Every structure is written in structure tokens, then in C-alpha cells.
Amino acid sequence: MRSFHSAALASTLAFAGITNALQVDVSSVQSISDAAKTIASNIIGIYEGKNGSPSIPGLFPDPYYFWESGLAWDSLINYWALTGDDTYNDRISEALLFQSNGEELDFAPANQSKSLGNDDQSTWALAAMTAAEKGFPSSLFQIDGQQTTNLWAQMAQTVFDEQVLRWDTKFCGGGLRWQIFSFNNGYDYKNSISNGNFMQLAARLAKYTGNQTYSDWALKASKWSFDSGLIADGSFNVYDGASTTQCKQLNRIMWSSSVGTYLSGYSYLSNMGSNQQYHTYAPKLLGNALKVFAKNGIVTEVACSGAGTCNVDQLAFRATYARALVDAKYIDTGDSIDTDAIDAVLKASAEGAAAQCSGGPDGSRCGSDWSSSEWDGTWGLGQYLSALEILLANIPDKGTQTSDDNSSSPSNATSTMSGTPSGTAGSASTGPAATGAANALSGSVFGLLGALAVAVAFL
Secondary structure, three states: OOOOOOOOOOOEOOOOOOOOOOOOOOOOHHHHHHHHHHHHHHHHHHHHOOOOOOOOOOOOOOOOOHHHHHHHHHHHHHHHHHHOOOOOHHHHHHHHHHOOOHHHOOOOOHHHOOOOEHHHHHHHHHHHHHHHHHOOOOOOOEEOOEEOOHHHHHHHHHHHHHHHHOOOOOOOOOOOOOEOOOOOOOOOEEEHHHHHHHHHHHHHHHHHHOOHHHHHHHHHHHHHHHHHOOEOOOOOOEOOEEEOOOOOOOEOOOOHHHHHHHHHHHHHHHHHOOOHHHHHHHHHHHHHHHHHHEEOOEEOOOOOOOOOOOOOOHHHHHHHHHHHHHHHOOOOOOOOOOHHHHHHHHHHHHHHHHHHEEEOOOOOEEOOOOOOOOOOOEOOHHHHHHHHHHHHOOOOOOOOOOOOOOOOOOOOOOOOOOOOOOOOOOOOOOOOOOHHHHHHHOOOHHHHHHHHHHHHOOO
16 A cells, blocks of 8 residues: 555546436435445446456556555455345456465465555455455355355465564564565555554454464554554554654554554454453544544545545545444444444445535546535545445444354364464464365365466456
């Protein structure tokens, strides 16, 4: 992900006189689904472009970075799960399989090395995690005629294992660097989105597999985030990051995606009841997240929206935040969470987003200013993803977090990491994280992936 370092997007269009915004009744699942269908179609329109097919399967065209492509597929899996519309399922499967990096299954393809960050990789892993949790089917992937979700979980686990190896205690006492490769700008920066995504991935794997190792790493990442100051004691502000040479000199800019990814992680862990700290942190993080990013009851990217300077990446951040607010409704603290307050923000924000989806020649291009009833003249993938997720957030969830049924999980998979995180970069995994998944796949997955690569190569 290119954070505040990226150049701002100045994408404005002059389509005047079109005011037919999406008409959405946020109390009606059908009405939300109909509006979401229009936005999902617009997302695929960007993906396929004028030629009706992508240049590379899974990747959205410039100016969108690798991470945002992963976020898009995650959102479309969520769209399928909540609306039942499977129109784009084959495209989703193809995207995840093609970008999973062949036999490596780690979402680190060589052609992304010039800008691949830990947050980019983990965003794709979180999409795979959503696919596993939701039981996302794939007509492209079958074993003995049976569809399986085990492959999705194995992808997420593989990324987790790789990122554990990058946990860096030499600088700042721990944490993940922003960039993976030392030749990329940002390698000397440790940021909240990379570490928050890692923490969320560990939390969701803990819930999905029942494996304590993942819970241990989630706690480790959480503790380091507080110790480093990325999450501020007392206020629960989530700051962007700090350099590896000046660890305590924080960049105190705050993004909705950073607080969102931590909030989702804490929500899962508090629901599991695995550590009392999660029961304390989750509601406090939620309270501050609503205070900072829900201006006048509407979700706002406060660091850039007022000045109109949000760049390509930042326009998509509220998609992550919207999902986090849904997760927050499942926070288990022993006390009640004010879900009415969350729902009020989700409702008002969805109505604002729908009003912004009124631009362009067809009157369905989505702008970014949810506080205005008039289209702000901008549109793009980030605006669509944020609008889609805030609308979907108003559809009652099917309770992924509260379900204890791991029947679709990879045999209660055991990570090959040691049972207690050592915190050193040398505590290596010696094989795929999902031992159970690997057994279930019976060695057939790699050959099938090779065949799939050939099948889509003509694209």
C-alpha cells in the first residue's frame, strides 16, 4: 500500500445535471442488494476496462496498486456472501489463484517486487481468509469432484508464516517493516497498517483453526503496537508509523484503515475469549474510532477529505473501516456494546454514500464526500469499494465470528511455527502452515494450480 507518500489523485469529471443517485432504503436488504449490484458492476467495469478483459488476471489497471486489487476481491467475496449474487465468482477465483504466486501460495508474485509491502501481501491474505470463512466456492478448483475451501485457508496461513519470519526485533523492538525488500522506499519504516493486518490475520486464523499459536502472535503484535506507540495508551489513537532509526518519533497522521484493521482483529479475539486484554482493548478502540472517524455521524477520512487531498489509496480506506464496524458489533466484553450507535453511523454513512453514487453519464459513478447530497465530481475504485462496503455493512451478517463450526477449516490446522512466538526473525517455519490442509489436498493442489495458470495464460 502506498500510504501518505503517494501523490494525490486529481480525477474529476464534468458531467453536470445528473442527480439520479442510487435509491437505497437501508432498512431493506433487497434495496441494499440492488444498489450494491450496481456498484459491483462498476468495479468489474474498471477491472475489465474497454477491452472487456483485464491485462493480467487479478490486477486492476493503473493507478491502482497491488493491495487495492486484493481489497477489491475481498469486497466482492463479501458482496457474494451477503447478497447471494454469484455473477463474479469465477473472476474472484481466477484472481486469487493467479496472484497467489503459483506453488508458493503467498501472494508475492515477482512482478510486484518493485513495490511489494507486507501490507500488500496481507491484504490479499485477508481476502483469502474471507473466502475460507465464508465457504467461498470455486468452480475452477476441485479435488475428486468436490469443491474445497481449504486452499483459501492455506494461502492465508502461508502468508502468516512468511510474515512471522520478517518479525524484526533488531529495530524498534519488534514489528514488521512496511516494505518487504530492502531496495524499496519504505523498508526503513514500520507502520500500523502492516502490523495491524498481521494482527488481524493471526486473530482470524486463530478463530478459524482453533490453533493457540495464532492467538499468541496476535497478542505479540498487539503488545508491540502499544509498546512502540503505534497505538497510543489512553487515547487509543492509531498512528501511521515510525522509521526504524527514530522509533519513538511517530508520524501521528491517522487513517481509518489502520484503526479498522486493528479493530477487526480485537473483535475476533474478544469473541474467542482468549485473553482478557482483548475484552478491554476492543471497546476502547471502537469508542475512539467512532469519535475520530465518524464526523457528524458519517464516516469520514479526516486526514484528507476536508482539504480534498485524498489520494488513490486513501479513497479506499473506508472500505476496511466499514467492515471493522460490522466486526465490532460482535465484540464480547461481558458488557453490552452499543450496537445502536454503530448502526446509526452505518445507516447515515450508507445514505450519504448512495447519494454520492450519482455521477457520470449513467448517474451511478460514486464520489467520496458522503456528507454532501451532490456528487463531488470524483470517481474511481476507492470510491466504489468504500461505498460498496458501507452499504453491505447494513445487511445483517450471518455471524462468521460467532460460529464455532470449523467443519470447513483445514482439519483444525496446526501451524508449523512453535507453540509460543519467539519474537526472533529466525524462528522459521519448515513447511506450509496448514498441515491439515496440505494433507487434505493430497499433493494435488500444485499440479492443479499449474494447470490453472496455463488455462488463464491466454488472458
